[in-house]
Amino acid sequence: MSELLSTWTDGLIRGIPRVPRCEKCGLWNWYPQPSCRSCQVSEFTWHDIGAEGVVHTWTEVMRAIDSVDGLEPPYVVALVEPVRTPGVRIPMRARRGIGIGDRVAFEPISTPLGPVLEISSTGLLT
16 A cells, blocks of 8 residues: 555544645645646645534445455445535545535444445534
8 A cells, every 4th residue: 555545644644634735825635646636746634624514525336346344335425525625626434415516524433344424414514
């Protein structure tokens, strides 16, 4: 696992999801990369993304690509834009009934593949 991805994973393990922001231009750089997508600088500060966001899109996976314990289809995955990090969209486990534009709360959970984010409630945020 790359150092950048391990920083993300370590944050999830501690219950604090974080994403990198370029120190020069301020662009959120999600998915983590060695240099900024905008200015190519390699200096980032990792910021807590909080636990609230808005569903950008979602899909229901009906067929497994590979067999993974605890991730048997059908299951729902959503791209969520955290409130604190505009423009960043992070994949999260979700439940059926989620809708585009729903305001949600999310939290890190443990899975056989490692820590991931999961939507824990919907429609409760103002």
